Amino acid sequence: MNPRDIKKYPITWTGNRSQPIFVGDFRDIDLTIVGTGTATVLGSADKALSNDAPDFTIASTISNSYATMVIADLTTPSTYATSLIVANATKIGEVNTNLLMWVCITRSANTLDAFITVCDNA
Numbered sequence: 001m002n003p004r005d006i007k008k009y010p011i012t013w014t015g016n017r018s019q020p021i022f023v024g025d026f027r028d029i030d031l032t033i034v035g036t037g038t039a040t041v042l043g044s045a046d047k048a049l050s051n052d053a054p055d056f057t058i059a060s061t062i063s064n065s066y067a068t069m070v071i072a073d074l075t076t077p078s079t080y081a082t083s084l085i086v087a088n089a090t091k092i093g094e095v096n097t098n099l100l101m102w103v104c105i106t107r108s109a110n111t112l113d114a115f116i117t118v119c120d121n122a
Contacts, residue, residue: 006119011105018105020053023097026118031093033086037112040083041095042104043069056104069095
């Protein structure tokens, strides 16, 4: 992939949780959120096969492991958090996905929408 080639993935929500998103082929993801609410990114280095996504709807275990990721808030320099909060606004955050295979986004309410942009940064 050319480093300028990026892919944009809109989020398919089931309730307030996204579908698992395979990021094993990418180095960085940008998370864009719009609306009102809080977005959190869960990540997993587990299960390398693209058809074996972790089940982000149940508790994390040794055989189904995932954790909350730190997000760099690009709208506020040098700010890092485990979630991004917006109030009738747009925010962009970066999640470093080195060694991760899967991410999942959660939101506090359906008043918030999101998409991710991925790049391998080669």
